[in-house]
Amino acid sequence: MLCHYSTEKLLGLKEVIVKNVRQLPQKPHLCPCCGHKTSNIHDYRWQTVKNIPAFGKHTVLIFRKRRYRCPSCGKRFFEENSFLPRYYRITNRFAAYIISKLTDVRSFTSVARESNLSVSTVIRIFDCIDYGKPRQLPAVVSIDEFKGNTGREKYQCILTDPLQPSAYRIFQPA
Ligand SMILES: [Zn+2]
DSSP: OOOHHHHHHHHSOTTOOOOOOOOOOOOOEEOTTTOOEEOOEEEEEEEEEEEEEETTEEEEEEEEEEEEEOTTTOOEEEOOOSSSOTTOSBOHHHHHHHHHHTTSSOOHHHHHHHHTOOHHHHHHHHHTOOOOOOSSOOSSOEEEEEEOOSSSOSEEEEEEOTTSTTOEEEEOOO
16 A cells, blocks of 8 residues: 555655555466467566656656466466557657657657667667558658668658648658
8 A cells, every 4th residue: 555655756746645556457368379368377577667757757667567377388478468568668658758759859869868768769669650651642742861870771861741841751762
């Protein structure tokens, strides 16, 4: 049970009483190896995950992650949950927060410093953005090249809709 002091530190609100704390529900998982459905918990591991800043301070979540054991093939695997993508050490909300920061004209280094992340992590989040295909091409297209830092080719090409500057695409040369 959280004491008042912890509540105040967690929420940044004095005189707030937390009435309920919910545990992540346990649900059956499919074995990634053989597809067998199981609810057998093998053990737990503590994991530290960076989360969206709260009240201007960097925050981390420390949670007990369940590890399941498949009764059919013996494979052990971690549970999936809605807030933490597989192989990531930051929450979905924090990744979305970083992407929103990248919509401003800022450097990766600046966003990384402000978010207490490494530059490579910020770039990896940026690379996960899926722009999809446009439904229709704009009436006017502006094309330019710039010296990039992707580590693959020296120059990248940028296509923009000059009538709508926020919509842009960056293409790697083949
Ligand atoms: Zn299995």
